[in-house]
Amino acid sequence: MRPVTTIPVPVTTYLTPDGQLVSSVPVGASYADGSPLEWGDPLVPGAVVLDEQVAPRASWSGVVRAGQVLTIVDVGGNQSGDCLLYNAHHTDERYSAPDTLAWQDNAYIRTGTVLRSNLGRALMTVVGNEIDRQDTIGGACSRESNTLRYGHHVMYHHGCRENFLTEGAKHGLGMRDIVSNINWFMNVPVEEDGALGIVDGMSAPGKRVALRAEIDTLVLISNCPQMNNPCNDFNPTPLRMIVSEPDVDYEADA
Template sequence: MIKESLLNPEHANTTYHIDAGDYFIGVVKAGSTFRLVDLEGNQAADTLFYNANDPAERYSATDTIREQGNVYLTAGSEIRSNQNNVMLEIVADTCGRHDTLGGACATESNTVRYDLEKRCMHACRDSWMLAITENPEFGLSKRDISHNINFFMNVPVTQAGGLTFEDGISAPGKYVEMIAKMDIIVLISNCPQLNNPCNGYNPTPVNMLVWDKR
């Protein structure tokens, strides 16, 4: 569902620029709003969420999909944890839908899907592992890398129940905006994938804007 935000980007308290293939890790406080902006279009932002006060509580695709009865996320969707608590609510979305099923690229999946020579290409799981290694203060480890959301990514479900990676439905300047319902660790890999159309075969940067709770 397309729904525009009433917030002015010029009034955001903080803006983070995430280059293609880079990561972001940080805390968004309960009641704050943050926006992911697809600056050039057709970019996938692979994202994980954790309760900042207890990282064992994290985003759950299973609980989120079950409670909303839909595999796609958009304005009005509640992002739920593995304790079935609401972590975030999507309050604005100009893209239309976001993927919960496609997972994240890894060196192993690149090898299986594409070619042995693709194994050494950078992948989202590498970005996440680098993020938690370089930022131990968040208390995350390899075991905490689980289901993720692919914001802006187009992964249709076929009639046979399979998944396909298709050209994105996003465009330059499209965004998705969420309000945090608890203190949230946000971990983003701005996907470097070159082998399928999720980034238009040309990974590009995204911005993250944060409006602190008033």
Template sequence: MPNPIKKPRFDESRIAYREVVEAGTPWMHEVKAGQYFRIVDLEGNQAVDTLFYNAHNHSERYSATDTIREQGNIYLTTGSVLRSNLVKPMLTIVDDTCGRHDTIGGACSAESNTVRYAIEKRHMHSCRDSFLTALGECDCYSQKAMTKSDLSSNINFFMNVPVSPEGHLDFDDGISAPGRYVEMLAHMDTLVLVSNCPQLNNPCNGYNPTPVEMVIWE
């Protein structure tokens, strides 16, 4: 039997970084190996689109394919190991008060807003825009500049994307609530890229995008 995940004891005095990220805003920060990274859904039903990179080699990054295959589950929760495209463990979810997170719904974009909703929705801000804005502003820790080619399949924390037996996806009302969080232990120095989703056209944010909080602690 595998060892059970031990829930870390949160200690406010050991917080190394804390920031509230407004809805529709990108966020990028490094989480060191051995640190805990917590995302708090402050008001509930807020999707948080997230990508992870090896902080010292950005060509190694979170892989939805390898993560899903290795755990045999399309959803993430406590005990899920987030793996890179080299199949290395990047982070493990050690605490989760939401219960399920999406790996296949992808990030909203101008193109998907147009196809799914209406041509006049094309101009609306999207997670892909937020990702590209953050990449354009990143100093990249002295590495080669990051571009849109560095974007890959993301995790949607707190987002409810049920899948039917026939493989149909739905973007449904969230299953999170105010104050719920997901917490990960980093196994390598990890660059985290987040879009706090601005989507207004489906219920993933309750049609009302809200702030989330990022906490890194030792």
């Protein structure tokens, strides 16, 4: 594991002589390439066994062992992290959005949500969440959908589907293994008429979500490269992935 360099971020707020409010609280992206922010600690106390940063527009994968907790940090703020989950030993068992939502009878993912597989089994549980809700119905962008929505001038932009295929290939996964995904930190409200929107995010720099693995779980992340709608504030920024061994058994507050 590479050593982690932190950047102190002191918070100061003051008025200038001409009455302008100046604050060091970050607005938008606030990071240095290769250096995670100091506030990116695990949500669940414990020994850190993995701490890696996912570059903007890039992909990441890793196996989170049963009982370990994965904390995902939105380093710059309003950065969507598209996510797929698989049984690490039998990848035909994978995350199922329909099973997850049907079991909890709710359209959103929140603290206490059990992320279930296509066999109805628990893969991971959300044991910490610093924003109001997480999305699992907005899907993943792709070259094809970008071209259809935004025009042929963006057809060269890769999307989350391409990231999933690239990262999944490292684990023997292909097109047939790409299913409905989770979108961490993405704001997809359900309107009164049932329509879905992709609107400005409700996350902020340093916001986190924590997932406890119930079985050994292969996690695929696409640090969303989308630049044509507000899901990433039109400015993709890094994510930070922290895997920890909890100090004690941690129960989610449902």
